Amino acid sequence: MFEQIYEVVRRIPPGRVATYGQIARLLGMPRAARTVGWALHTLPEGIDVPWQRVINARGTISFDPDSPGAVIQRALLEEEGVVFDEKGRIDLDVYGWAGLDLAERQQLLERDP
DNA sequence: CGTATGACGAGCC
């Protein structure tokens, strides 16, 4: 389960962001946004997943912006060229990820249980 | 096996 989530997150191109709900929808579980958040929250360290490119539907970092993790996330995204507005929001119309194309999505969903 | 727990999201006020 988590592997599939990580797999999708790895497809997000640098400089783009996706929402938790969007990841869930791509995996065919449109209501499991919280699960996606949990998967990234409990991400093993050192694993190759660009977790910083996943934010919430409002375009903000989804936890305390002053926490060390959030500061790192914001720094990583800014390095990739993502711009935060004065309220710490990212414009999803500009930086939002279009998502997988049909073929990629199909391939992902057909993977073994 | 029932409850609790969120890096969520939509809706309502």
Next chain:
DNA sequence: AGGCTCGCCATAC
């Protein structure tokens, strides 16, 4: 705009 309530769902215990 900002805050609160509820529904959701895979894990943890």
